[in-house]
Amino acid sequence: MGCITDFFTYETTKSVVVKSWTIGVINRAVQLLIITYFVCWVFLHEKAYQIRDSSIESSVMTKVKGVGRYSKRVMDVADYVIPPQGSSVFVILTKLITTPDQVQDHCPESDEKYRCTTDSICTRNKPTSNGFLTGRCVSSFCQIQGWCPTENDTVQMPLLMEAENFTIFVKNSVRFPLFDFEKGNLPSSLKCLYHPEKNAFCPIFKLGDIVKYAGQNFTTLADKGGVLSIKIGWMCDLDKSWDLCIPHYSFTRLDSVSEKNNVSQGYNFRFARYFMSADGKEFRTLIKAFGIRIDVLVYGNAGKFNIIPTLINIVAAFTSVGVGTVLCDIILLNFLKGADQYKAKKFEEVRLKKDKGSSSSTTRETNISQI
Numbered sequence: 001m002g003c004i005t006d007f008f009t010y011e012t013t014k015s016v017v018v019k020s021w022t023i024g025v026i027n028r029a030v031q032l033l034i035i036t037y038f039v040c041w042v043f044l045h046e047k048a049y050q051i052r053d054s055s056i057e058s059s060v061m062t063k064v065k066g067v068g069r070y071s072k073r074v075m076d077v078a079d080y081v082i083p084p085q086g087s088s089v090f091v092i093l094t095k096l097i098t099t100p101d102q103v104q105d106h107c108p109e110s111d112e113k114y115r116c117t118t119d120s121i122c123t124r125n126k127p128t129s130n131g132f133l134t135g136r137c138v139s140s141f142c143q144i145q146g147w148c149p150t151e152n153d154t155v156q157m158p159l160l161m162e163a164e165n166f167t168i169f170v171k172n173s174v175r176f177p178l179f180d181f182e183k184g185n186l187p188s189s190l191k192c193l194y195h196p197e198k199n200a201f202c203p204i205f206k207l208g209d210i211v212k213y214a215g216q217n218f219t220t221l222a223d224k225g226g227v228l229s230i231k232i233g234w235m236c237d238l239d240k241s242w243d244l245c246i247p248h249y250s251f252t253r254l255d256s257v258s259e260k261n262n263v264s265q266g267y268n269f270r271f272a273r274y275f276m277s278a279d280g281k282e283f284r285t286l287i288k289a290f291g292i293r294i295d296v297l298v299y300g301n302a303g304k305f306n307i308i309p310t311l312i313n314i315v316a317a318f319t320s321v322g323v324g325t326v327l328c329d330i331i332l333l334n335f336l337k338g339a340d341q342y343k344a345k346k347f348e349e350v351r352l353k354k355d356k357g358s359s360s361s362t363t364r365e366t367n368i369s370q371i
Helices: 002-007 021-045 161-165 207-213 218-224 307-321 323-334 339-346
Strands: 050-053 057-065 068-070 073-075 089-108 131-138 141-148 167-176 181-184 204-206 226-237 247-253 268-276 282-305
Touching: 021 307, 021 323, 050 307, 057 089, 057 282, 068 161, 089 218, 161 207, 161 218, 167 207, 167 226, 167 282, 181 226, 204 207, 207 218, 207 226, 207 247, 207 282, 218 226, 218 282, 307 323, 323 339
Parallel strands: 226 282
Antiparallel strands: 050 282, 057 167, 068 073, 089 141, 089 282, 131 141, 167 181, 167 204, 226 247, 268 282
């Protein structure tokens, strides 16, 4: 019966005024900290009074300019940029290993692991990186059927060092659909070159500068290849002027993990250019290309004043001020002198008895209230 009686009880607040400098200072200090947090961080820094749109819609177009000399040839944009469509991801070739005049034929495999002394070592129809084994041992190597002669990718080739001065023009436009807001990154004049301090909003970048801003060495990157990113950040406060919504550029290397890996360092790929001889026989030039891949990444969000998040955060601020009361109660009940006296004032139990229309009240027990 005691458990049932305790369950069917009602608690109401009771105000107890404690005149103590110690607990009073703690209470006001905690309240001040909470109010400062909400005003300075939540409202001013995080702009909690705004509704935000992070579903940014973006369009990127790129254009590379510059010429260079490579192996007694002059290379222009059509030679060293892949793919040529001007997309947000492209590669600037810096080193090429070519295997010319390949035809479909039989020839020895060039890989050292296919060295042989007898035909029995060469398993017929086993695939290799260059073709299929024929089951014969020729010139101390297993013979293959495929594109011959096979590639030798261990030769040392020069670098396209002029690529350091190539320029990259990035045209970017963004839209925040929630606010139907559109903006582009083109300044009033394109006679500029990006510099983080002098021309921070110029969309024309020198490849060597991108490598430097990403903390890389151009010669090493051109030799092994790598992946860099141009990040365009749009953080817009639409409560301010349209002109103040501006892009911010940053640069980083995206494949830094492979740089530290001894298995597959850098960035390279193969492609071929096909030809037809006068007698109708097909042949090709195989190219193993090393280059610097550029990924243009766009991110951002926009915010604008809205009454709903404003009211929600104001209510949250006033509610959080009550945390000071909880902390002060803990200190009063457990750490300060006179805690027993405070408990006697703060907790009170009232028993209601019906006795011919009269009621009586007795002793004190618990019901925590806010000061």
